[in-house]
Amino acid sequence: MRVTHGMLVDTLLKNLSGNLARMERVYQQITSARRISRPSDDPVGTATVLRLSSAYQEIEQYLANVEQARTWLDLTDQALTTIGQSLQRVRELIVQAANDTLSADDRQAIWAELTALQEQVATTGNYAHAGQYLFAGSLTQTEPFDLSMDPPAYQGNNAPLLRLIDRGVTVEINVPGSVAIVPVLQAIKQARDAVAANDTSAIRSSLSAIDAAHTQLLSAQASVGARVNRLDAQRDRLLDAHTSTLRLLSEAGDTDMAEAVTRFSKEELTYRAALQAGARAIQPTLLDYLR
Amino acid sequence: MVFRALETAFRGLMAQQRAVDTANHNIANANTPGFARQRVSLVPSAPYTVPAFNRSGLAGQVGTGVLVANITRIRESVFDLQFRVQSQALGESATLVDAYSQIEAVFNEPTSAGLGALLDRFWRAWQVVSNQPEDLAARAALVQDATTLATNLNRMRTQLQELQSDAVVKLRLQVSEVNSIAQRVAALNQQIVAALATGQTPNDLMDQRDLLLDKLASFTGATLRTLPNGAINIYLGGYPLVDQEQAFPLAVNVTGGTASVLWHGTNSPVALERGSLQALLTLHNTVFPSLVQKLEAIRDALANEVNALHTTGYGLTDPAGPPPGRSFFVVTAGGDLVVEPTIVADPQLIAAADAAGEPGNNAIARAIAELRSKLVLNGNTATINDFYNTLVADIGGAAQTARVTRDNQQALVDAIDRQRKEIMAVSLDEEMANLIKYQQAYSAAARAITAVDQMLDRIINGMGIVGR
Numbered sequence: 001m002r003v004t005h006g007m008l009v010d011t012l013l014k015n016l017s018g019n020l021a022r023m024e025r026v027y028q029q030i031t032s033a034r035r036i037s038r039p040s041d042d043p044v045g046t047a048t049v050l051r052l053s054s055a056y057q058e059i060e061q062y063l064a065n066v067e068q069a070r071t072w073l074d075l076t077d078q079a080l081t082t083i084g085q086s087l088q089r090v091r092e093l094i095v096q097a098a099n100d101t102l103s104a105d106d107r108q109a110i111w112a113e114l115t116a117l118q119e120q121v122a123t124t125g126n127y128a129h130a131g132q133y134l135f136a137g138s139l140t141q142t143e144p145f146d147l148s149m150d151p152p153a154y155q156g157n158n159a160p161l162l163r164l165i166d167r168g169v170t171v172e173i174n175v176p177g178s179v180a181i182v183p184v185l186q187a188i189k190q191a192r193d194a195v196a197a198n199d200t201s202a203i204r205s206s207l208s209a210i211d212a213a214h215t216q217l218l219s220a221q222a223s224v225g226a227r228v229n230r231l232d233a234q235r236d237r238l239l240d241a242h243t244s245t246l247r248l249l250s251e252a253g254d255t256d257m258a259e260a261v262t263r264f265s266k267e268e269l270t271y272r273a274a275l276q277a278g279a280r281a282i283q284p285t286l287l288d289y290l291r
Numbered sequence: 292m293v294f295r296a297l298e299t300a301f302r303g304l305m306a307q308q309r310a311v312d313t314a315n316h317n318i319a320n321a322n323t324p325g326f327a328r329q330r331v332s333l334v335p336s337a338p339y340t341v342p343a344f345n346r347s348g349l350a351g352q353v354g355t356g357v358l359v360a361n362i363t364r365i366r367e368s369v370f371d372l373q374f375r376v377q378s379q380a381l382g383e384s385a386t387l388v389d390a391y392s393q394i395e396a397v398f399n400e401p402t403s404a405g406l407g408a409l410l411d412r413f414w415r416a417w418q419v420v421s422n423q424p425e426d427l428a429a430r431a432a433l434v435q436d437a438t439t440l441a442t443n444l445n446r447m448r449t450q451l452q453e454l455q456s457d458a459v460v461k462l463r464l465q466v467s468e469v470n471s472i473a474q475r476v477a478a479l480n481q482q483i484v485a486a487l488a489t490g491q492t493p494n495d496l497m498d499q500r501d502l503l504l505d506k507l508a509s510f511t512g513a514t515l516r517t518l519p520n521g522a523i524n525i526y527l528g529g530y531p532l533v534d535q536e537q538a539f540p541l542a543v544n545v546t547g548g549t550a551s552v553l554w555h556g557t558n559s560p561v562a563l564e565r566g567s568l569q570a571l572l573t574l575h576n577t578v579f580p581s582l583v584q585k586l587e588a589i590r591d592a593l594a595n596e597v598n599a600l601h602t603t604g605y606g607l608t609d610p611a612g613p614p615p616g617r618s619f620f621v622v623t624a625g626g627d628l629v630v631e632p633t634i635v636a637d638p639q640l641i642a643a644a645d646a647a648g649e650p651g652n653n654a655i656a657r658a659i660a661e662l663r664s665k666l667v668l669n670g671n672t673a674t675i676n677d678f679y680n681t682l683v684a685d686i687g688g689a690a691q692t693a694r695v696t697r698d699n700q701q702a703l704v705d706a707i708d709r710q711r712k713e714i715m716a717v718s719l720d721e722e723m724a725n726l727i728k729y730q731q732a733y734s735a736a737a738r739a740i741t742a743v744d745q746m747l748d749r750i751i752n753g754m755g756i757v758g759r
Contacts, residue, residue, distance in 0.1 A: 039687025047684035057411035140651030
């Protein structure tokens with residue numbers, strides 16, 4: 001084989017540039033911490049990374065939706081509990097008022113407290129979260145209970161508020177005021193009227209209306225609790241998916257640092273050796289030894 | 292007889308001098324691209340028959356010195372042929388690699404700024420609106436995200452179209468280069484034929500022509516034929532690009548978005564077969580249009596699907612009655628995707644609700660958010676995101692194939708070039724050794740002349756003066 005100095009230089013340059021190109025690639029993988037910097041590095045891997053990061057974004061959003069729905073349902077549950085406590089007090093007052101020995105003045109005092117409780121229930125029904133009324137159905141910008149009326153009139157609707165918590169899966173996050181609060185207000189109004197009329201038999205019969213309203217309230221609360229449980233289960237599922245997607249994404253797209261650094265050191269060693277050997281190989285010619 | 296010895300020594304002097312010249316020429320051209328080292332072929336000159344009395348009939352022959360038969364270039368045309376065939380494929384794949392790395396830059400994947408991520412943000416923004424349909428901030432954010440998505444989709448489409456027209460610019464440049472090479476080869480043919488006719492070997496002209504042919508190979512799939520008179524004809528698809536001293540130029544024609552390379556002054560397309568010209572035609576006529584078409588499919592799917600739902604919905608301020616039928620996206624006459632200007636001006640007009648006057652109603656926003664998983668593309672078998680991911684993977688695959696082909700082809704061309712250089716490249720060591728060899732021979736010939744000179748001196752000045 002006949003080798004000339006030009007060929008030596010060619011080989012040296014070709015190998016050095018190949019070496020640098022490989023070094024640059026590993027360097028990029030190390031500094032960006034990403035294994036794939038363009039689709040042609042790994043077409044299938046790129047598609048996987050794109051699909052997984054899309055899935056990751058989707059899961060993140062569903063998680064955010066679940067958190068928001070959960071907040072809304074928690075607030076609803078708290079409001080319903082407050083109303084339930086008021087209703088409990090109403091019941092006690094009515095049992096007290098049904099006592100034949102009570103004077104008209106005493107009943108007047110009870111009536112005043114009942115009126116205050118009715119207003120409190122209606123005010124609780126007007127709770128808003130982030131500018132949205134909890135109990136107004138889909139008319140979230142309308143105050144559901146008009147306190148200027150007696151009993152306060154419901155101004156919302158019965159529409160459910162739905163939130164996406166997974167692909168094609170929704171959860172209803174609201175309890176329309178008409179379902180849980182209107183019967184309570186009506187029962188209190190009935191009791192107040194009976195107390196005002198000083199009519200013990202009417203007072204007694206209003207107890208059953210109170211109990212019926214309480215039952216409705218409890219069933220609404222139970223349904224809220226069931227939905228909270230469902231959200232918790234969904235959140236756990238989403239968090240699992242979140243973790244596993246993140247892991248898969250990292251496997252598909254992240255640089256294996258130990259491997260990359262090892263490879264970089266190897267390339268570096270080769271590069272240095274090539275430079276050293278090259279520097280010595282291309283220098284001498286016959287001219288150096290002729291005199 | 293002594294005078295003949297003077298002539299023999301003189302011939303040696305001349306021949307060694309010519310050999311030194313050639314070595315010098317080689318050294319001077321050690322780094323000239325395409326130069327093949329040259330060798331002086333030395334042959335003994337015709338011997339002189341010496342009559343002799345003691346031999347019957349035949350006389351003895353005496354050498355008369357050396358002659359330079361010719362100066363040849365050391366070159367193996369088989370390797371030239373292989374080099375050019377592989378260069379054609381290299382030119383083609385190198386052009387594809389360049390184009391695909393630009394395409395990959397346009398798509399800028401996988402990053403958090405690519406179209407895939409922007410689609411995700413767009414779908415998320417609709418969910419955020421569905422969580423709080425009455426919230427103006429969420430609506431404004433949706434308008435932002437939708438505008439970013441549309442702008443980037445438009446940018447990618449425009450950039451691909453620019454790359455497509457760049458391909459024509461490159462095509463024109465390369466065709467004019469091919470024309471220039473053809474003309475120069477034709478001119479060299481003329482000189483070479485003329486030189487050969489007078490019995491000279493035009494080594495350097497032939498090297499120049501070979502270098503041009505090497506260059507030409509990366510542009511087209513040209514075939515060559517060497518004629519007995521020394522001219523080389525170049526053919527493209529059986530038609531001559533160069534016929535002896537005549538070159539037939541090519542021209543670029545773009546009609547209706549399709550580019551073609553024609554024989555100049557005709558309507559007949561040139562059969563390029565391989566090389567970078569063919570790659571540029573493929574890119575311009577097939578690759579870029581298909582990519583643009585796929586982006587437009589994404590654009591249309593987005594506009595149609597989102598609008599189909601959006602037109603049935605109500606914004607926050609829309610009155611009761613039939614839905615206002617407002618589109619969310621508009622495709623302009625220029626093919627750009629834009630968010631409906633009235634919505635950009637007033638995000639309350641985003642139709643999140645399927646009933647008027649219900650600010651908490653998010654039925655339409657939810658339905659649009661769910662479009663992310665609806666199979667709307669590729670004959671209703673792929674979601675918009677899937678379609679896009681597949682597109683990116685396809686581009687990556689094509690780019691990878693082009694790169695692997697280019698690398699392999701480069702290795703092949705390098706290997707052939709190396710084999711070629713083993714034969715034709717100038718070795719300085721070798722030339723130095725030759726230089727010394729010929730220099731020594733030259734000195735020896737000069738010394739021989741001195742010897743003859745002294746002999747003549749003896750005869751002329753030293754004879755016939757006996758007794759003095």
